[in-house]
Amino acid sequence: xxxxxxxxxxxxxxxxxxxxxxxxxxxxxSGNLVFTSGQLPTKEGKLLFTGRTGGEVSLDEAKxxxxxxxxxxxxxxxxxxxxxxxxxxxxxxxxxVSSDNSFYEQHLVANAASDLLxxxxxxxxxxxxxxxxxxxxxxxxxxxxELTVEVK
Numbered sequence: 001x002x003x004x005x006x007x008x009x010x011x012x013x014x015x016x017x018x019x020x021x022x023x024x025x026x027x028x029x030s031g032n033l034v035f036t037s038g039q040l041p042t043k044e045g046k047l048l049f050t051g052r053t054g055g056e057v058s059l060d061e062a063k064x065x066x067x068x069x070x071x072x073x074x075x076x077x078x079x080x081x082x083x084x085x086x087x088x089x090x091x092x093x094x095x096x097v098s099s100d101n102s103f104y105e106q107h108l109v110a111n112a113a114s115d116l117l118x119x120x121x122x123x124x125x126x127x128x129x130x131x132x133x134x135x136x137x138x139x140x141x142x143x144x145x146e147l148t149v150e151v152k
Contacts, residue, residue: 003074003084006120017079018042018072021138026076033091034080034151038144039072040137041065050140053133054103057142062097063112069145070113077149086152090117090127094146099133106131113145 007013018026018039027036041048041064053062070093078084095110097103110131117125137144 003087003120007071010119012071014075014078014084015043015071017075027073027080029080029151032088032150032152034077034149036073036076036145036147038094038096038138038146039069039076040139040141040144041068042072043068047139047141049142051142052098052100052103053109053142054100054105057098059105059108062109062142065141065143066095066097066109066112066145067116069143070116070147073145073147077147081151087121087149088124088152089150090121090125091148091150093117093127093129093148095129095131096137096144097131097133098135098137098140098142103133106133109143113147 020026024037027034048065048068049057049061051057074084093113097106097109114129
């Protein structure tokens, strides 16, 4: 089953390639690696949730936003390589969580992306990761994700 078929079986679909909001590109290939720019949780051109997790944004909302950011990163990668089935390994996930001062569950938010990648890519989805809390993100987004993959 292709990656896009797996997405459909999960009730998900790849969004259009996200547009950059400044002077950069959504993803960049160097050799057999593709690096995404930070992907915000936009869907149909709008942020899913704004504010800080643990404050204006609940843990469940932040997880949903992280999953959307992951889908946006996959769309950016597809824009560079043409077909997600060319991914041979998910290398690293970077998760940024805009966090209220009393929120310490950034790793649980990041799990939304990690779990999706493992479900889609199985053993090829095992990756290194960081999950950090930050004071603010662009456009007041609640999360941002960067993704590095190895490709054929």
